[in-house]
Amino acid sequence: MANHTLEGNRLEAIPRQPVSDRALIGAVEGTLADFLACQIASLDAVDPALGGFARTARDLVMAGGKRIRPTFAYWGWRGVAGSGEPVEGLLPALGTLELMHTFALVHDDLMDRSATRRGRPTAHRIFAAQRGDQFGDAAAILVGDLCLIWADQLLARTALPAPVLMEVRARYDRMRIEAVAGQFLDVLGETDPSAWSVERALLVARHKTASYTVQWPLGFGLALAAGTHTDLDEAYQVYGLAVGEAFQLRDDLLGVYGDPAITGKPDCDDLRTGKPTTLLMLAREMATPAQLDELTTADVTRQAEIIAATGAPARVEEMIRDRVDAGVTAIGDAPIRTDARAALIELATATTYRPA
Structure with a gap:
């Protein structure tokens, strides 16, 4: 079975050693994009509303951010990994940290009633604009939950x-x-x-x-x-x-x-x-x-x-x-x-x- 997190040509720019943070971030984001595309397609096939829900979750994951957590994890690994050791097989694990981070941000923003994050409306505000505050709060909780489940799924794909x-x-x-x-x-x-x-x-x-x-x-x-x-x-x-x-x-x-x-x-x-x-x-x-x-x-x-x-x-x-x-x-x-x-x-x- 193809590993969907590593499809495409997103990894071609990654040097073996050293790796620039920009190249690393691009590789992590590429892994996330490929993984999330498959998840969205799966939910879309059940019901178009679920596809829209999943796309909103994807947009929150991919909406910028400093990608600090996978960067620290990468250097934690590289601290002992050999100079020629490839990072590609670890990208699902690194991407996992961003999915977990999105879960934490979505729930934190809801608890704090924050209006914006990264210059954009927060999850509960996005959904509230569609069907009111109660729907917005409930949908934001579910988005956070979904990101945490996705994180588990992506971590399991790590080649170790x-x-x-x-x-x-x-x-x-x-x-x-x-x-x-x-x-x-x-x-x-x-x-x-x-x-x-x-x-x-x-x-x-x-x-x-x-x-x-x-x-x-x-x-x-x-x-x-x-x-x-x-x-x-x-x-x-x-x-x-x-x-x-x-x-x-x-x-x-x-x-x-x-x-x-x-x-x-x-x-x-x-x-x-x-x-x-x-x-x-x-x-x-x-x-x-x-x-x-x-x-x-x-x-x-x-x-x-x-x-x-x-x-x-x-x-x-x-x-x-x-x-x-x-x-x-x-x-x-x-x-x-x-x-x-x-x-x-x-x-x-x-x-x-x-x-x-």
Whole structure:
């Protein structure tokens, strides 16, 4: 049976070593496009409405994004893989991470009632425009569920021995559990932000974002290489948590001070929903009594001004620097290929000092 995830000429531009991130992203997106075309055709044959539903899911998956998770997984694998080892057989596994990411985004946007993502309407808004809010919410949940099922299907197509794929799957499952756990804590925090703390906000960042953005994609990639790599696994864990937390801390800043034209999200969305981010928790700790009183009653524009006046954004920037330094230090002497170390050092900066 043909492997539909690898059809066409999408892989011709991938060099064996080194691989540019652009070529890698193109290959992952090609794998996703081929896989999703087959899934859409299958649902279309059942009912045209299902085909339209699946196309909306596909469009959400393919709608840009930085493809950070497959990139970290690739370099986690390349850290020990031989220079001539081809990546083609691993592309389904790398694409799996983007399908999981879409599941998380669709559900997160619904919980936060976010209007846009990547400059486009969110899933629940797309469907609500067709048949109302209740339909929009229900359809968005189902889109997220479908993407998670697709992720399982695509992972199963990875060309690896069964024992290796079982270890990859174990790490993938832990990644998913931690992401859901972090999301629950995030929702819990929004119900009573006054009882939250900086430490609790960082716990959310660690589970909701760091674990499935950097930490476990790296470990996932290492598992794709097979074998035992205990020292490198430990270094990846330290790097992944540190850089992953820094990634979320940058998100906290962008959620308040980012340019919506660049971030693709509404401005001050976190303040509007009352999300107890590390930035907001620090601002409350650092605020004067007068600032704290105003912070609880002001509109979001004024809240952003007060938060800046407390010095909390500068403190978050310091926390980002500290975590990037810790991550880079962790892989400095790790038993890793030189090109992978250089790529991970570059990624530590690129993903944490970004405009969107």
